[in-house]
Amino acid sequence: MTSSAPSGDLRPIDRLLAIxxxxxxxxxxxxxxxxxxxxxxxxYTVEEAYEVADAIERNDLADLKEELGDLLLQVVFHARxxxxxxxxxxxxxxxxxxxxxxxxxxxxxxxxxxxxxxDQKAGWEELKAQExxxxxxxxxxxxxxxxxxPALTRAVKLSKRAAGVGFVWPSAKxxxxxxxxxxxxxxVEVAAGDLEKARQEMGDVLFVVANLARTLDVDxxxxxxxxxxxxxxxxxxxxxxxxxxxxxxxxxxxxxxxxLWDEAKVAEKG
Numbered sequence: 223m224t225s226s227a228p229s230g231d232l233r234p235i236d237r238l239l240a241i242x243x244x245x246x247x248x249x250x251x252x253x254x255x256x257x258x259x260x261x262x263x264x265x266y267t268v269e270e271a272y273e274v275a276d277a278i279e280r281n282d283l284a285d286l287k288e289e290l291g292d293l294l295l296q297v298v299f300h301a302r303x304x305x306x307x308x309x310x311x312x313x314x315x316x317x318x319x320x321x322x323x324x325x326x327x328x329x330x331x332x333x334x335x336x337x338x339x340x341d342q343k344a345g346w347e348e349l350k351a352q353e354x355x356x357x358x359x360x361x362x363x364x365x366x367x368x369x370x371x372p373a374l375t376r377a378v379k380l381s382k383r384a385a386g387v388g389f390v391w392p393s394a395k396x397x398x399x400x401x402x403x404x405x406x407x408x409x410v411e412v413a414a415g416d417l418e419k420a421r422q423e424m425g426d427v428l429f430v431v432a433n434l435a436r437t438l439d440v441d442x443x444x445x446x447x448x449x450x451x452x453x454x455x456x457x458x459x460x461x462x463x464x465x466x467x468x469x470x471x472x473x474x475x476x477x478x479x480x481x482l483w484d485e486a487k488v489a490e491k492g
Contacts, residue, residue, distance in 0.1 A: 223249065225244075227244075228240035228241055228434075238294070238298055239298060239302075239312055240372045242255075242295075242299060243302060244336075246302055246303070246306065248459055254351045255299075258299070258303070258365055259303070259388075260300060261305060263296065263299055263300065263303075266296060267293075267296040268370075270289065270292045270293040270295075270296050271293060273289045273292065273293075273457045274286065274289045274290060274292075275370070275447070276447075277289045277483065279447060279451070280446075290447050297315065298312060299339050299428070301315050302315075325349065326346060327348075328349075329342065329345075330344075331340065331420050347386060351386075354366060357413060362384050363384070363386075363387065364380055364383055364384070367379045367383060367458045368486070372441045372443055373428070374428065374431075374432050374435075374443055374446070375442070375443055377428070377429050377432035377433070378433075378435060378436045378441075378442060378444075381429075381432060381433045381436050382436055385436070391433065391437070393437070394434060394437045394438055397430065397434045397437050398434065399429050400433075401427065401431065401434060404423065404427045405425045405427055407423050407426070408420060408423040408426075408427055411423050448480075455486075455490075456483055456486040456487065457483075459482065459483075459485070459486035460479050460482040460483060460486065463482050463485070464478075464479075464482070
């Protein structure tokens with residue numbers, strides 16, 4: 223049995239909420255939507271957030287509009303499932319973030335003043351610390367840094383928390399020295415052929431890289447996305463040039479492809 227979609231006369235957000243309620247209806251909804259849970263939807267939520275970031279990276283505003291809609295749908299989906307359990311609904315989600323934004327911007331919505339952007343950031347972190355303390359859940363300063371974050375992002379957040387209480391290298395110079403030290407330790411394990419220890423040392427190298435990114439105020443995920451795009455762009459150049467010669471990469475060799483890679487670099491600079 224089918225029925226008409228919620229009226230287009232509704233406010234767009236109200237129509238979206240009504241659509242989701244219909245999709246989740248146990249009797250007349252979509253079987254796939256009905257069987258979903260927070261856990262099964264979570265990967266899609268993460269994926270949609272990355273697709274938003276990708277549209278921004280490509281400066282594709284038309285695509286960004288669509289991807290933001292997909293991400294909003296994820297919020298509505300989770301809120302609907304919570305409402306069905308009697309936990310909270312979409313209005314509660316919006317109310318909570320409204321309250322949080324007002325609370326965290328006392329210089330805009332209150333009487334607080336900050337002398338600089340650095341002071342504002344410090345004030346923001348202090349407010350977040352007070353919120354964590356108010357929740358009374360974390361035994362460690364690091365407990366509420368989500369485990370599900372991308373590993374590099376979580377490494378930055380862990381090191382940032384530790385840096386907030388003074389557990390931090392004083393400058394980028396010291397972080398670079400530590401990075402060189404960790405790379406040397408990795409080289410030792412690679413030379414010894416101990417792949418398990420090499421895996422652990424690789425983790426140490428990446429954690430220090432994340433610390434260096436934090437020290438330099440660089441988002442490592444953003445920096446790596448940029449380099450990934452650059453690698454893909456240059457490798458496509460190699461494929462195109464080889465195709466002009468009637469060959470594919472697996473019919474070439476490293477020397478030829480490396481020379482074409484250098485050509486791609488020169489072409490980009492030009």
